[in-house]
Amino acid sequence: MHLIAQTLVDGLVLGGIYALSAVGFSLIFGVLHVINLSHGILVLIGAYLALIFSQALQVDPLLTLPLVMAVLFAAGYPYQRFLIQRAVNQSGLGSMLLTFGVALMLQNVMIWLFSPDMKSITPGYAFASFRVAGLTFDAVRVSALVASLVLLSCLAMLLKFSALGRVIRATAQQTMAARLCGVNVPHVYALTFAVSAAFAGAAGIVIGIILPFSPADEALWTLNAFVVVVLGGVGSPAGALIGGLLLGIVSTLTAQYIGPAFPNVTMFLLLVIMLLVRPNGLLGNAFAASR
Amino acid sequence: MKRRDVLLGAATLAAPAIRSAQAQTHKTLVFGGSVPLTGAAAETGLNVNNGYLTATKYLNELLGGVEIGGEKYRIQLKLFDDASDPARATTLIQRQIDDGTDFFLGSFGSNIVLPTAAITERAHKPMVQTGGGSDAIFTRGFKYVFGMYPRATRQFAAAAALFKTLHPTPQSYSVIYTNDAFSKTAAEGVKLSCDAAGLKRLDTYELPQKPTDVSSVLGSVRSKTPDLLICVMHDEDSLLIARQMVATRTNVKLLFQGLGPQLASFRAALGKYSEALLCSTYWDESVPYKDKFFGNSKQFADYYHSKFTRPIAYHTAGAAACILTYILAMQAANSIDPKAVRDALAAADFETFYSRIKFTPQGDGDPLLMGGMVAQVQKGKLETVFPVAAKTADPIYPAPPWDKKA
Structure with missing residues (x-):
């Protein structure tokens, strides 16, 4: 019983982090219909920026969240507006090829800037743990989970209650109607991408404090985001959370009861089953109802 | 002057340069x-x-x-x-x-x-x-x-020989490796060498090629704790395991990580917790x-x-x-x-x-002449602890628990 509880707790903690790492990918997919293959590199840029800022400012890496998110927001807007949108206008597959190419280029730029060596962010509580009801909690992973939940909640509230959120939802649901109502759709697309990039950067900080990272890891985080979105559904923080938690729990349960070599097997098996049985994910497309 | 003469003259002049x-x-x-x-x-x-x-x-x-x-x-x-x-x-x-x-x-x-x-x-x-x-x-x-x-299955012989010289003699070991060509065969080498050295194998754990969480494996290690935990994988994965071991206070008498502690960046990331970690090295x-x-x-x-x-x-x-x-x-x-x-x-x-x-007839390094050395992190530096002829420090065994390193 204790072992199952510990495994579930570990899975939930891991899943929360997966969820945050995927939410930006999910939002772009849901609103812009773009599969952003440079998502993983945005996550890693967040991790590297957190490392730089936390060392330069001598602060806890989680405190660099606003700064990192601001930088990625500022970079994400022109990236979508002036590059991705042009590719989208040319062809349906153009955006995939473009984001893939950008990911490759940025990976090499990062190697040039930071070297290919692994880096890690080590906050003061990196090695702390605590026990509750006989279960061991890794403090750094729990803090990462809390940060993930807070950020996902913030994004959910932004989308639901703010003027920007309303415009994003309106554009995602009925692009033509939104345009007829005077919404500047290209601007909203770019803003959506910028918000997603900012959340990818935030995920990078959270990932950076729990895992060593290097520029070569970018594909892993794009792939994980893809799986989470297929499992949970497109376009909403709730879908990303459900998909992430499911992925985390499946990973740890598989590792514990089938074998540590098999989480990827069950992960992709689940992916295939979902694509066959419920291709829109557990929560479906957040914007599909009114399309 | 004819065009052919010009070409001939040019070729004659250029000949020494071309030859050079x-x-x-x-x-x-x-x-x-x-x-x-x-x-x-x-x-x-x-x-x-x-x-x-x-x-x-x-x-x-x-x-x-x-x-x-x-x-x-x-x-x-x-x-x-x-x-x-x-x-x-x-x-x-x-x-x-x-x-x-x-x-x-x-x-x-x-x-x-x-x-x-x-x-x-x-x-x-x-x-x-x-x-x-x-x-x-x-x-x-x-x-x-x-x-x-030496080929991977022969690379662990030096470490196994070191284990036999430690006091009190370690009795058991578990091995963790990732699913890649090198780590899998290296893990086979670990098992061959440690079994031959009389150590009892408690568990073998295979991880995916790029693990992101090892909580369940460490849970098993805590419930069936070996004297030696041997990790055969690449640097980044070694660091993930070490960090999670510290955070969950998963203690063993000695942690051997084939790759990782030899890097300054690895030791810096773990800080004082890198103390007494063992790794393979082939030169210093x-x-x-x-x-x-x-x-x-x-x-x-x-x-x-x-x-x-x-x-x-x-x-x-x-x-x-x-x-x-x-x-x-x-x-x-x-x-x-x-x-x-x-x-x-x-x-x-x-x-x-x-x-x-000196190479074996199959082309890998002679296991005696080109076999590995064993190094241990001591006071933040990498010290060679085996073989005796090359050692720069005595091995620390058993390693202090993580709490004592804090």
């Missing part, structure tokens, strides 16, 4: 190959590349080239970034063979070295490499590939070997530091030794014919600053 250029071309010794400068293996790939560059620069600039068969040669490297991708590496190697390259240096990672070695083998071109230890490279009957380490500046090129290890390291700011690693020294090994073999063969050089490499028994070089 041809002579210079003939005196250039080209080493081809690929190295992972980007992608997953780039961290160590860069160390390997720096080793190749260091030896080439030194031999060309300080020694003015090398003499083989009465002729002076300058060394030229034609190394390309394979992006840690075996498919790309094989394309690059095949293209170089088509272009006439006769001698190859190895990439890093058994998953790349194995398919590229198959290509050079088919073309009967030698490859000397410091990046592939998987048994698969040395058990397929290849005659033209040579490695600077204090090894007693000498050669006619660099003199000794210290001089090699000094020259390296004068050219590069990147910390030196044993892969760097191994890579430089690949080139020295080639030169010594060519001098022994008195030829740069690939077949003659291959035969000289197979018969090699000479000393470089890196180690005494």
Whole structure:
């Protein structure tokens, strides 16, 4: 019983982090219909920026969240507006090829800037743990989970209650109607991408404090985001959370009861089953109802 | 003057220059190959590349080239970034063979070295490499590939010998490895060596190639705690395990991580928790070997530091030794014919600053002469603790629990 509880707790903690790492990918997919293959590199840029800022400012890496998110927001807007949108206008597959190419280029730029060596962010509580009801909690992973939940909640509230959120939802649901109502759709697309990039950067900080990272890891985080979105559904923080938690729990349960070599097997098996049985994910497309 | 006379005159005038250029071309010794400068293996790939560059620069600039068969040669490297991708590496190697390259240096990672070695083998071109230890490279009957380490299943013999000398003698071990060509065969080596040393194996854990969480494995380790926990995987994964072990207070008497603690960045990331971690190493500046090129290890390291700011690693020294090994073999063969050089490499028994070089009939390093050493982190520095002849400190055993290191 204790072992199952510990495994579930570990899975939930891991899943929360997966969820945050995927939410930006999910939002772009849901609103812009773009599969952003440079998502993983945005996550890693967040991790590297957190490392730089936390060392330069001598602060806890989680405190660099606003700064990192601001930088990625500022970079994400022109990236979508002036590059991705042009590719989208040319062809349906153009955006995939473009984001893939950008990911490759940025990976090499990062190697040039930071070297290919692994880096890690080590906050003061990196090695702390605590026990509750006989279960061991890794403090750094729990803090990462809390940060993930807070950020996902913030994004959910932004989308639901703010003027920007309303415009994003309106554009995602009925692009033509939104345009007829005077919404500047290209601007909203770019803003959506910028918000997603900012959340990818935030995920990078959270990932950076729990895992060593290097520029070569970018594909892993794009792939994980893809799986989470297929499992949970497109376009909403709730879908990303459900998909992430499911992925985390499946990973740890598989590792514990089938074998540590098999989480990827069950992960992709689940992916295939979902694509066959419920291709829109557990929560479906957040914007599909009114399309 | 007729046009034909002008051309003839020009050709006559240019003839010495052409001859000189041809002579210079003939005196250039080209080493081809690929190295992972980007992608997953780039961290160590860069160390390997720096080793190749260091030896080439030194031999060309300080020694003015090398003499083989009465002729002076300058060394030229034609190394390309394979992006840690075996498919790309094989394309690059095949293209170089088509272009006439006769001698190859190895990439890093058994998953790349194995398919590229198959290509050079088919073309009967030698490859000397410091990046592939998987048994698969040395058990397929290849005659033209040579490695600077023993094959993976033989690499753990030194560590197992060390374990037998510890007091109180460790009784049990568990092994964790990732699902990749090198780690899997290295784990086989761990099991062979430790079982032969009389240690009881409690568990074997295979992780995916790129793990993100090892909580469940560490839970099992806590419930069935071995004296020794042996991790065979690449640096980044070793760090993940060490960090999660500290955070969950998963204590064992000794943690051995095949790759990881040898890197300064790894030790810095773990801080005081890196104390007493063990790892394999194949070279450090204090090894007693000498050669006619660099003199000794210290001089090699000094020259390296004068050219590069990147910390030196044993892969760097191994890579430089690949080139020295080639030169010594060519001098022994008195030829740069690939077949003659291959035969000289197979018969090699000479000393470089890196180690005494002697290959098994299958091409991997002689396990006694080129086998690994065991190093331990002590006060933040890497100290050699085995073999006795090379040791710079006594091993700390049992290692203090994580709480005591805090």
